Amino acid sequence: MPDILGYRAKFGVLGPSTNTVVQPDFDMMRPPGVTAHYSRIFTPNAQAVSNESFAAGAQRIAEGVIDAVRSVMTCAPDYLVMGMSAVTFFGGKAGALAFRDGVEREAGVSLSCGSLASTAALQRYGARRIAFLSPYFPVANAEVRNYFEEEGFEVVRDLCLQCPSWTAIAEVPPDVLRERLRELDGPDVDAIVQVGTNLSMVRLAAAAEMWLGKPVIAINTATWWHALRANGIEDRLEGFGRLLSDF
Structure with missing residues (x-):
């Protein structure tokens, strides 16, 4: 049953x-x-x-x-x-x-x-050149970059917010995230990926797809x-x- x-x-x-x-x-x-x-x-x-x-x-x-x-x-x-x-x-x-x-x-x-879900999503969109945003520190961004490059994507640029605690990740306001998306965007980028599941990006990523005119993929x-x-x-x-x- x-x-x-x-x-x-x-x-x-x-x-x-x-x-x-x-x-x-x-x-x-x-x-x-x-x-x-x-x-x-x-x-x-x-x-x-x-x-x-x-x-x-x-x-x-x-x-x-x-x-x-x-x-x-x-x-x-x-x-x-x-x-x-x-x-x-x-x-x-x-x-x-x-x-x-x-x-x-x-x-x-x-x-x-x-990680594997992001690969599937990027492949579904047909994106090859990407940028990504994280709440992490550079040591972790290097791991994310390495993963995507091994999956065959070109990582054009990335940003890390360097949040000072695990709970602080959930405190990053939308206006900060909007500015970081604009920094990552450019004609050389097919799609932007956000990683870090405690970063609130589901609704913002959906809106950003409209004003950036390209895929913006929230990890969640x-x-x-x-x-x-x-x-x-x-x-x-x-x-x-x-x-x-x-x-």
Whole structure:
């Protein structure tokens, strides 16, 4: 018998306990009959994050992923969605695949994660030359750049906001993000990607597609879109950009 509310799909979502954006983002993009069940990865709110400490902090979060997987699997989800993106870019394409495969082995169900979902979204748009924005530090942006280049994209430029704590990522106001998108844009860029799931960009990215006239891909939109389509859910949703309305 299908779940009464999740009769089309039950998604288990994994996210850092400090993340306050990914859950409401995913919830507002839920079609009827799809439910999301959140498992929090215990994450102390690292203060005074620096270039030196960012990778170590992200790795500490990654170490809690399997415990979160075991917890959420008790509700018998059909599929998993990764609500943290940084660690899914580490180690290039091989690292992304190894991360996905490790979670899937533990869970026994498939996973959508930010890195691989971003690749699928960019390919769907037909974009090759990209720019990207993150709340990270340069050490992490280098990992994201390496991943995209290994996937065959030309990274024209990137920006990192260097947010001082995990919760501070969710405090970046839209006017700052608008200016950063303008800095990244140019005739040499086919598409702009935003990474960092605690950065609130779903609605802003959709609007930016209209005033920049090109794809602007928010990581939460790409990951959720990837999960829906992987499960045969083809609903076209308005207000979240062309990825969900057209593809």
